[in-house]
Amino acid sequence: MALNVNNNADSDRIQFTSDELEKLRIVAEKLGKEKLARIVANHPPEYWENYWNAMKRHRLGMTIPVESRS
């Protein structure tokens, strides 16, 4: 898929064809999943356990105050 998409000179709006957008969407979704898989694999399970536990606390409004961590 050759891409050389430019702003429309009259409206200054960026334009893709719907076909280009659909192909890009498929490539982008695959890439996003691959990058996420690499990030997940890049840390031990404890990292993610700690992260999701911290996220739960954050969503409950229980983020640890900075002062108590110094």
Next chain:
Amino acid sequence: MNTPWYDYFSDGFCKIFYFAGSGNGRIDKIVIFTQMQEPDAYSITLGNLRLDGSIDVHGTAGDGDAAEILSTVAKVIAFFLVDHPQAAIFIEGTTAARVRLYQMAIVRELDDLGKYFDIHGFDGSDMEIFQPGRNYLSFTISLKS
């Protein structure tokens, strides 16, 4: 947010965004939001769009305009969070240098972003409100609660 940014547009699902870096008009940047294992948690990927339609996520953030590009990404995150108000965005660089770059960008945008968003840093064991000068492994941005 005083740093200039580029116009962007999204796909119909507000999960993928595109913009033209370097101001040359050609779309060459893509921002991808990917759902993580938990509902309302998304990772973000910034990539360079090649002419053949492939995407490079290992290149530099910009060609002399990294500040403008990261400022645009901040705008994209804001747009995404308004569209997904329950979402939390997980940000982690693929290298330590990228993590530092993102941290500097957050500091630069903090005055503005901090008014509307909760920005937290994670050091591998705990999460805290983002503090400039402290080193983190990843960052999480969500709408202010």
